[in-house]
Amino acid sequence: MTARLRSLLTAPASRPDLMAKAPRSGPDAVFLDLEDGVPPGAKLSARPDAHTAAESLLADHPKLLVFARVNGLSTPWFDDDVAEALPLGLTGVVVPKLESSTDVDTVEAALDRAGLGGLPVMAGIESAAGVARVQEILRPPVAWCYFGAEDYVADLGGIRTPGNLEVLYARSRVALAARVAEVHAIDQIVADLRDETRYLHDAEEGRALGYQGKLCIHPAQVALAHQVFTPSAEEVERARRLLAAYDAAAARGEATLDFEGQMVDEPMARRARATLAAIGEPVITTPGSSPSAPRTRPR
Amino acid sequence: MTARLRSLLTAPASRPDLMAKAPRSGPDAVFLDLEDGVPPGAKLSARPDAHTAAESLLADHPKLLVFARVNGLSTPWFDDDVAEALPLGLTGVVVPKLESSTDVDTVEAALDRAGLGGLPVMAGIESAAGVARVQEILRPPVAWCYFGAEDYVADLGGIRTPGNLEVLYARSRVALAARVAEVHAIDQIVADLRDETRYLHDAEEGRALGYQGKLCIHPAQVALAHQVFTPSAEEVERARRLLAAYDAAAARGEATLDFEGQMVDEPMARRARATLAAIGEPVITTPGSSPSAPRTRPR
Amino acid sequence: MTARLRSLLTAPASRPDLMAKAPRSGPDAVFLDLEDGVPPGAKLSARPDAHTAAESLLADHPKLLVFARVNGLSTPWFDDDVAEALPLGLTGVVVPKLESSTDVDTVEAALDRAGLGGLPVMAGIESAAGVARVQEILRPPVAWCYFGAEDYVADLGGIRTPGNLEVLYARSRVALAARVAEVHAIDQIVADLRDETRYLHDAEEGRALGYQGKLCIHPAQVALAHQVFTPSAEEVERARRLLAAYDAAAARGEATLDFEGQMVDEPMARRARATLAAIGEPVITTPGSSPSAPRTRPR
Numbered sequence: 001m002t003a004r005l006r007s008l009l010t011a012p013a014s015r016p017d018l019m020a021k022a023p024r025s026g027p028d029a030v031f032l033d034l035e036d037g038v039p040p041g042a043k044l045s046a047r048p049d050a051h052t053a054a055e056s057l058l059a060d061h062p063k064l065l066v067f068a069r070v071n072g073l074s075t076p077w078f079d080d081d082v083a084e085a086l087p088l089g090l091t092g093v094v095v096p097k098l099e100s101s102t103d104v105d106t107v108e109a110a111l112d113r114a115g116l117g118g119l120p121v122m123a124g125i126e127s128a129a130g131v132a133r134v135q136e137i138l139r140p141p142v143a144w145c146y147f148g149a150e151d152y153v154a155d156l157g158g159i160r161t162p163g164n165l166e167v168l169y170a171r172s173r174v175a176l177a178a179r180v181a182e183v184h185a186i187d188q189i190v191a192d193l194r195d196e197t198r199y200l201h202d203a204e205e206g207r208a209l210g211y212q213g214k215l216c217i218h219p220a221q222v223a224l225a226h227q228v229f230t231p232s233a234e235e236v237e238r239a240r241r242l243l244a245a246y247d248a249a250a251a252r253g254e255a256t257l258d259f260e261g262q263m264v265d266e267p268m269a270r271r272a273r274a275t276l277a278a279i280g281e282p283v284i285t286t287p288g289s290s291p292s293a294p295r296t297r298p299r
Numbered sequence: 300m301t302a303r304l305r306s307l308l309t310a311p312a313s314r315p316d317l318m319a320k321a322p323r324s325g326p327d328a329v330f331l332d333l334e335d336g337v338p339p340g341a342k343l344s345a346r347p348d349a350h351t352a353a354e355s356l357l358a359d360h361p362k363l364l365v366f367a368r369v370n371g372l373s374t375p376w377f378d379d380d381v382a383e384a385l386p387l388g389l390t391g392v393v394v395p396k397l398e399s400s401t402d403v404d405t406v407e408a409a410l411d412r413a414g415l416g417g418l419p420v421m422a423g424i425e426s427a428a429g430v431a432r433v434q435e436i437l438r439p440p441v442a443w444c445y446f447g448a449e450d451y452v453a454d455l456g457g458i459r460t461p462g463n464l465e466v467l468y469a470r471s472r473v474a475l476a477a478r479v480a481e482v483h484a485i486d487q488i489v490a491d492l493r494d495e496t497r498y499l500h501d502a503e504e505g506r507a508l509g510y511q512g513k514l515c516i517h518p519a520q521v522a523l524a525h526q527v528f529t530p531s532a533e534e535v536e537r538a539r540r541l542l543a544a545y546d547a548a549a550a551r552g553e554a555t556l557d558f559e560g561q562m563v564d565e566p567m568a569r570r571a572r573a574t575l576a577a578i579g580e581p582v583i584t585t586p587g588s589s590p591s592a593p594r595t596r597p598r
Numbered sequence: 599m600t601a602r603l604r605s606l607l608t609a610p611a612s613r614p615d616l617m618a619k620a621p622r623s624g625p626d627a628v629f630l631d632l633e634d635g636v637p638p639g640a641k642l643s644a645r646p647d648a649h650t651a652a653e654s655l656l657a658d659h660p661k662l663l664v665f666a667r668v669n670g671l672s673t674p675w676f677d678d679d680v681a682e683a684l685p686l687g688l689t690g691v692v693v694p695k696l697e698s699s700t701d702v703d704t705v706e707a708a709l710d711r712a713g714l715g716g717l718p719v720m721a722g723i724e725s726a727a728g729v730a731r732v733q734e735i736l737r738p739p740v741a742w743c744y745f746g747a748e749d750y751v752a753d754l755g756g757i758r759t760p761g762n763l764e765v766l767y768a769r770s771r772v773a774l775a776a777r778v779a780e781v782h783a784i785d786q787i788v789a790d791l792r793d794e795t796r797y798l799h800d801a802e803e804g805r806a807l808g809y810q811g812k813l814c815i816h817p818a819q820v821a822l823a824h825q826v827f828t829p830s831a832e833e834v835e836r837a838r839r840l841l842a843a844y845d846a847a848a849a850r851g852e853a854t855l856d857f858e859g860q861m862v863d864e865p866m867a868r869r870a871r872a873t874l875a876a877i878g879e880p881v882i883t884t885p886g887s888s889p890s891a892p893r894t895r896p897r
Contacts, residue, residue, distance in 0.1 A: 040856040074863065075854060128777040132733075135431075156777050156808035157872065166806035169770030172468030179427040179455050208465035210455035256374060258339040265373065271456065434730075471767030478726040478754050507764035509754035555673060557638040564672065570755065 003065060004278045005029050005144070006213040006229035007222045008186050011053075012037030013046040013068070013085070019053035025219035026226075029065035030057065031094050031122075034081050035072065043077050047085040055087045067122060069094035073106055082110045086119070092143065096124035097151070101136040108141060120144070122186075126151035131170045138181035146215055147174045149188035162198065164205060175210035187211035193218045203228035212278070231275045239272035246272075302364060303577045304328050304443070305512040305528035306521045307485050310352075311336030312345040312367070312384070318352035324518035325525075328364035329356065330393050330421075333380050334371065342376050346384040354386045366421060368393035372405055381409045385418070391442065395423035396450070400435040407440060419443070421485075425450035430469045437480035445514055446473045448487035461497065463504065474509035486510035492517045502527035511577070530574045538571035545571075601663060602876045603627050603742070604811040604827035605820045606784050609651075610635030611644040611666070611683070617651035623817035624824075627663035628655065629692050629720075632679050633670065641675050645683040653685045665720060667692035671704055680708045684717070690741065694722035695749070699734040706739060718742070720784075724749035729768045736779035744813055745772045747786035760796065762803060773808035785809035791816045801826035810876070829873045837870035844870075 009027040011019045013034045022030040032050045034043065050068050057066045070081035070093060086093055093116075095107050104121070111119050121141045125134050126148025138145060149167045153160050160166065171188065178185035187206030190199045199221055203214050207228055214225045231239075242259055246269045249257040256265045308326040310318045312333045321329040331349045333342065349367050356365045369380035369392060385392055392415075394406050403420070410418050420440045424433050425447025437444060448466045452459045459465065470487065477484035486505030489498045498520055502513050506527055513524045530538075541558055545568045548556040555564045607625040609617045611632045620628040630648045632641065648666050655664045668679035668691060684691055691714075693705050702719070709717050719739045723732050724746025736743060747765045751758050758764065769786065776783035785804030788797045797819055801812050805826055812823045829837075840857055844867045847855040854863045 036861070039859060040854060040861055075861075128774055132774060132778045153806075153808075154869070156773065157810065157869065158773070158808040159802075159806040161806050165766065165803065166770075166808075168464065169468060169767060170774070172465075175455065175457070176427055176431060176469070180431045204458075205464070208452075208458040208460050210452075210457040210465075212456065256339065261338060263335075263339050263374075271453070274456065467763065468767060471764075474754065474756070475726055475730060475768070479730045503757075504763065507751075507757040507759050509751075509756040509764075511755065555638065560637060562634075562638055562673070570752070573755065 003028070004213075004280055005065060005184055005186065006278065007216050007225035008067070008146070008213060009216040009219065009222055010037060010069075013050035013053070014038045014042040016049050016053055019049070020056065022219075023057065023061050023064055025216075025222040027064070027216060027219075027222045028213065028226075029067060029091070031067035031069045032085075033069045034077070034085060035069050035096050037069075043071065047081060050085040051087050054085075054090055058087070058089050065091040067092050067094050069096060069124075072097045073103055079110055079113075082116070083114045086114065086116060088116075090119065092120040092122050094122040094124065094146075096148070097127050097130060098123045098125065098137050098142075099127055099129040100133050101139070104137055104139065104142060111141075122146065123183075124148055124151075125174050127155040128152070131173060134174050134177040135180075138177050138183045142181075142183060144184040144186060145174065145178055146186035147171055147188050147211075150191065164202070171206075172209055179210055184213070185211045187214040189215045189217050190221070191217070193220070196220075196224060199224045200228060212274075229278070231278050235275055236279055239275040242272045243269060243276070302327070303512075303579055304364060304483055304485065305577065306515050306524035307366070307445070307512060308515045308518065308521055309336060309368075312349035312352070313337045313341040315348050315352055318349070319355065321518075322356065322360050322363055324515075324521040326363070326515060326518075326521045327512065327525075328366060328390070330366035330368050331384075332368045333376070333384055334368050334395050342370065346380060349384040350386050353384075353389055357386070357388050364390040366391050366393050368395060368423075371396045372402055378409055378412075381415070382413045385413065385415060387415075389418065391419040391421050393421040393423065393445075395447070396426050396429060397422045397424065397436050397441075398426055398428040399432050400438070403436055403438065403441060410440075421445065422482075423447055423450075424473050426454040427451070430472060433473050433476040434480075437476050437482045441480075441482055443483040443485060444473065444477055445485035446470055446487050446510075449490065463501070470505075471508055478509055483512070484510045486513040488514040488516050489520070490516070492519070495519075495523060498523045499527060511573075528577070530577050534574055535578055538574040541571045542568060542575070601626070602811075602878055603663060603782055603784065604876065605814050605823035606665075606744070606811060607814040607817060607820055608635060608667075611648035611651070612636045612640040614647050614651055617647070618654065620817075621655065621659050621662055623814075623820040625662070625814060625817075625820045626811065626824075627665060627689070629665035629667045630683075631667045632675070632683055633667050633694050641669065641679075645679060648683040649685050652683075652688055656685070656687050663689040665690050665692050667694060667722075670695045671701055677708055677711075680714070681712045684712065684714060686714075688717065690718040690720050692720040692722065692744075694746070695725050695728060696721045696723065696735050696740075697725055697727040698731050699737070702735055702737065702740060709739075720744065721781075722746055722749075723772050725753040726750070729771060732772050732775040733778075736775050736781045740779075740781060742782040742784060743772065743776055744784035745769055745786050745809075748789065762800070769804075770807055777808055782811070783809045785812040787813045787815050788819070789815070791818070794818075794822060797822045798826060810872075827876070829876050833873055834877055837873040840870045841867060841874070 005028050007027040008029045009022055010031055010033050011022045013032045019032055032053055034046050034050055038046045054066050054068055068086055071077040107121055111117055120143040122144035123137055123142045125145050152170055158166050175185050190202050192198055203225060206214055213229050216222050216225055245259050256263055304327050306326040307328045308321055309330055309332050310321045312331045318331055331352055333345050333349055337345045353365050353367055367385055370376040406420055410416055419442040421443040422436055422441045424444050451469055457465050474484050489501050491497055505513055512528050515521050515524055544556060544558050555562055603626050605625040606627045607620055608629055608631050609620045611630045617630055630651055632644050632648055636644045652664050652666055666684055669675040705719055709715055718741040720742040721735055721740045723743050750768055756764050773783050788800050790796055801823060804812055811827055814820050814823055843855060843857050854861055
């Protein structure tokens with residue numbers, strides 16, 4: 001479903017208390033993190049904890065999107081994370097450091113073996129190889145991705161700076177590939193937990209580049225993400241008017257219309273639906289599977 | 300022909316008065332716009348108006364490059380725009396929102412059906428898919444392209460800002476692809492008609508990135524585009540000296556020469572010819588068809 | 599060998615005095631330049647001079663990396679430069695303006711004919727075509743590359759500015775491709791010899807983008823390059839601790855470990871080795887040939 005995903009709050013899978021509290025800050029989505037958030041010695045015990053916490057969150061917070069992030073394909077934990085930590089009903093599984101289409105095949109096979117065939121995937125794009133091959137990675141069952149700036153720059157051998165110039169190329173390229181693949185793109189973390197101004201500035205940059213939401217590594221960042229990624233009242237009103245006019249035209253058998261002086265067609269209607277989805281209004285389309293309007297080409 | 304194209308002024312095809320006045324500000328090129336400039340209700344009547352206006356401009360202003368922009372391939376108007384709005388003698392047809400090599404095939408077929416086979420095309424690169432596939436789009440009969448920042452960012456789901464960081468990746472990539480394909484690249488519009496400083500700054504950026512001219516959506520922008528995209532007197536003098544020395548060397552059967560302490564070969568001569576073309580001096584080469592000097596590799 | 603290459607000082611091959619003095623500023627590497635540094639009239643006499651100078655430098659400065667840059671493939675000098683200017687024992691040959699994988703084949707064939715098969719190559723990426731095809735160029739025997747901003751922008755038809763925005767796309771793309779190919783990337787020159795602040799700023803940018811060293815066109819730039827590209831004492835200490843823990847884990851048959859609260863695996867060990875190499879500590883791996891750790895994926 002195209003639910004709004006402006007904020008994606010992480011909670012370590014080895015901390016049942018933090019996982020249980022995650023909804024308090026009102027995020028659109030949480031991910032229970034078996035990877036970076038859990039030290040190697042706690043990897044095994046974190047699996048049942050994540051499973052239990054995810055089930056509770058899904059039961060108690062029906063509007064919350066609940067993800068779990070497993071350890072990467074190259075670790076010894078990946079397959080058993082998939083087999084043991086993911087309850088039925090999960091919104092999706094987050095797989096870090098995907099680097100090729102073959103990696104996506106491996107994820108699909110592991111999900112199938114675990115009886116979770118069809119579970120949508122959020123791809124972590126956070127290495128040089130991942131960015132270099134992002135176009136081939138962003139295909140079903142990948143329905144979301146996030147750009148991991150810290151890991152990307154570490155892998156590149158570069159340096160992270162507040163100016164973000166060193167990630168502008170990769171961050172732009174990932175957002176573009178996501179748009180072409182109709183994948184929901186989530187922007188990089190901001191590591192400094194106390195710097196609200198930087199978070200807001202970083203989020204504005206991400207939104208300008210085409211990201212639709214942002215990672216939150218602390219509950220206090222959730223409200224900041226919502227502040228930036230929520231459409232304005234004016235944008236929402238316009239989207240409602242446009243869709244009303246578009247649906248009326250469709251009922252008359254017309255594919256394009258003159259809306260407030262502008263030619264409107266299916267792509268613009270899709271954007272208007274995304275705007276409404278972003279404020280939580282019910283929508284019917286499904287990302288990745290939404291049928292594009294057939295191109296009308298008179299002979 | 301490699302004519303200078305520093306400024307490309309738009310005029311709505313539904314406004315015969317504005318089309319007739321377009322040459323007054325002295326642009327290098329105009330395009331009569333059947334797409335964004337014309338509301339859906341006026342699309343049909345704009346075709347004969349554009350046809351008539353283009354014929355008059357070509358007859359009365361022999362040095363002016365005259366283009367017409369048709370509606371996009373996915374609209375119901377594309378084929379009849381091509382069939383009815385384009386007079387013989389037109390400099391080229393502008394096709395917005397091209398997104399693949401297949402789209403270019405479709406344009407060629409439509410031109411053939413309309414008896415306009417061989418008419419060069421200016422490709423609008425202004426969507427996520429268009430930028431992602433720009434390399435395959437920029438091939439004959441495409442001889443020019445423009446980067447449409449507003450449509451690109453809207454399609455991406457991003458936000459346009461005066462800082463232009465959100466388009467730096469795409470704008471750079473389009474300019475590079477154009478250079479490799481030997482296609483003349485035209486830079487994005489500046490929507491704020493009253494902000495001369497922003498236009499000049501934006502044009503300087505575009506020129507630094509490799510663009511050779513800029514869209515003008517108001518006659519007052521034409522002089523600003525010329526101010527930025529005209530080579531300096533010093534650049535012109537150097538180009539003349541270089542070509543004289545190069546032609547003398549060629550007459551002696553030499554492919555490279557020492558020109559003012561620098562090794563000069565065909566690529567540098569080509570750039571010098573482009574400089575002279577940019578100030579309107581006659582040139583003989585044709586973009587896309589100019590033969591590169593064979594690589595001289597002694598066995 | 600993965601020797602540190604923070605600074606790469608150029609010396610014109612037509613100037614035996616400057617070549618002999620090149621080690622005085624303490625660069626990690628020098629390249630004796632038969633290309634841009636030598637006017638056409640002196641190309642032939644520069645070959646034996648470069649040959650002799652390289653032999654002396656190799657004999658007298660065993661830790662210095664010694665390269666020679668030949669003229670480009672499209673010049674009449676390329677083959678004889680390779681045949682006559684490169685002594686046995688040279689660290690590598692620098693080939694400017696490589697533009698395709700076919701160009702790399704041509705270089706390999708010329709090296710073979712000259713009895714220099716296996717000599718590693720430093721690729722100059724400094725044209726529109728070179729950047730557009732950088733991924734195919736960076737493969738063995740290419741073990742290093744440099745990004746040539748001045749030539750790239752001239753070829754693009756753009757303008758060089760101190761802000762570097764016009765090269766951010768290409769400079770980022772080259773660094774990323776180099777990382778993926780495990781090629782050592784050297785950053786652009788700074789043409790203004792007297793502006794230390796600009797050099798330092800430019801080097802900081804390059805390091806953030808993933809470059810591992812920088813071109814120096816004057817001996818005074820060598821110390822500046824070292825100032826920026828030398829890891830801090832803290833980075834070095836951490837790398838030593840990490841490798842000790844990693845090697846101990848490997849001796850126990852473990853591929854990953856918990857190091858100071860962070861999961862550590864082969865890629866992080868590789869980075870730690872690179873940090874030590876950057877300060878000149880002995881390392882065993884060879885760039886391009888270093889075997890990646892096999893991915894551990896339990897069935």
